[in-house]
Amino acid sequence: MQWLNNLRKKIFNFWPNDRAVAAVEFALILPAMMVLYMGSIEISQIISVDRKMAAATSSLGDLVAQSDSQIDQDVLDDYFEAVGLIMTPFPSDNLKQLVTLVYVDTSGDTSVVWSVGNNGATPKAQNSTYSLPSEIISIANDSYVVVSESQLPYQPWGGYVLPGSFNLYKQFFHLPRFGGEINLV
Numbered sequence: 537m538q539w540l541n542n543l544r545k546k547i548f549n550f551w552p553n554d555r556a557v558a559a560v561e562f563a564l565i566l567p568a569m570m571v572l573y574m575g576s577i578e579i580s581q582i583i584s585v586d587r588k589m590a591a592a593t594s595s596l597g598d599l600v601a602q603s604d605s606q607i608d609q610d611v612l613d614d615y616f617e618a619v620g621l622i623m624t625p626f627p628s629d630n631l632k633q634l635v636t637l638v639y640v641d642t643s644g645d646t647s648v649v650w651s652v653g654n655n656g657a658t659p660k661a662q663n664s665t666y667s668l669p670s671e672i673i674s675i676a677n678d679s680y681v682v683v684s685e686s687q688l689p690y691q692p693w694g695g696y697v698l699p700g701s702f703n704l705y706k707q708f709f710h711l712p713r714f715g716g717e718i719n720l721v
Contacts, residue, residue, distance in 0.1 A: 575697035582690065585626050586704055589686055592622040592631070593706040597684030600635050601710035606719040609652070616654040632657035634685040637718055638666045640676040649680070650720045657687070672709050680717055682710040 596619045600607060612635065620628040636651040636659070646666045651659035660666060672681060684707070691701040712718055 571697060578692045578698050581693060582698075582704075585623075585688070585690060586706075588623050588626055589631070589688055589704055590706050592619045592628075593633070593684050593686040594708045595619050595622060596633060596635060596686075597682050597708045597710040600637075600684070600718065601682045601712050603712070603718045604714050605716060606721050608721055612652055612720070613654075628688075629655075630689055631655060632687045634659065634683075636660050636666065636683045636685075637720070638668065638681045638683055639717070640668065640673055640679060640681060642678045644673045644677070646673070649717065652720070657685070668709070676711060679715065680712050682712060682718070684708045684710070 596615055599615045599619075600612070615635075616633055619633065620631060623631060633654040634651065634657040637649040639647045639649050641647070646668055648660045648662055648664050648666050650662060653659040666683070668676075668681065668683075686706045688704045689701055690704050692698045
């Protein structure tokens with residue numbers, strides 16, 4: 537009977553012992569916390585890349601729109617290179633950039649005047665129609681619009697929370713600062 541009393545004492549002495557409860561709780565919550573932590577890092581990276589890409593795309597269109605009446609192809613190539621530097625510290629090796637000058641006539645029809653792509657971006661065909669938002673068409677009635685576009689395939693650095701890659705895309709519209717056509721020479 538003594539052994540039964542000793543066993544009861546050991547069992548009842550075990551229950552109030554809570555020294556390892558914190559370690560067990562931590563072990564249970566650690567995987568969920570790691571997923572949340574890694575996900576927040578991946579999402580913040582995507583937001584940072586998206587903001588850099590927006591700044592680069594807008595700057596490209598703005599630089600072209602500041603041209604007086606013509607822009608040289610070499611200058612446009614320099615703009616593409618300079619705008620790629622805005623993406624720093626993120627790589628811009630796969631950043632496809634496109635600049636298009638679109639004429640909007642008085643009836644709201646659009647026509648591509650010229651289009652130049654960089655890093656694999658496909659230029660629009662000259663004299664083809666270009667789909668613009670109705671707000672831009674009404675603003676640019678019988679005038680020109682500089683359209684800058686960028687596309688970047690983005691691969692999350694870890695791929696733990698956001699699997700696979702996806703494309704980031706930005707498009708900006710600028711009216712030429714001097715109001716007239718910008719000839720590409």
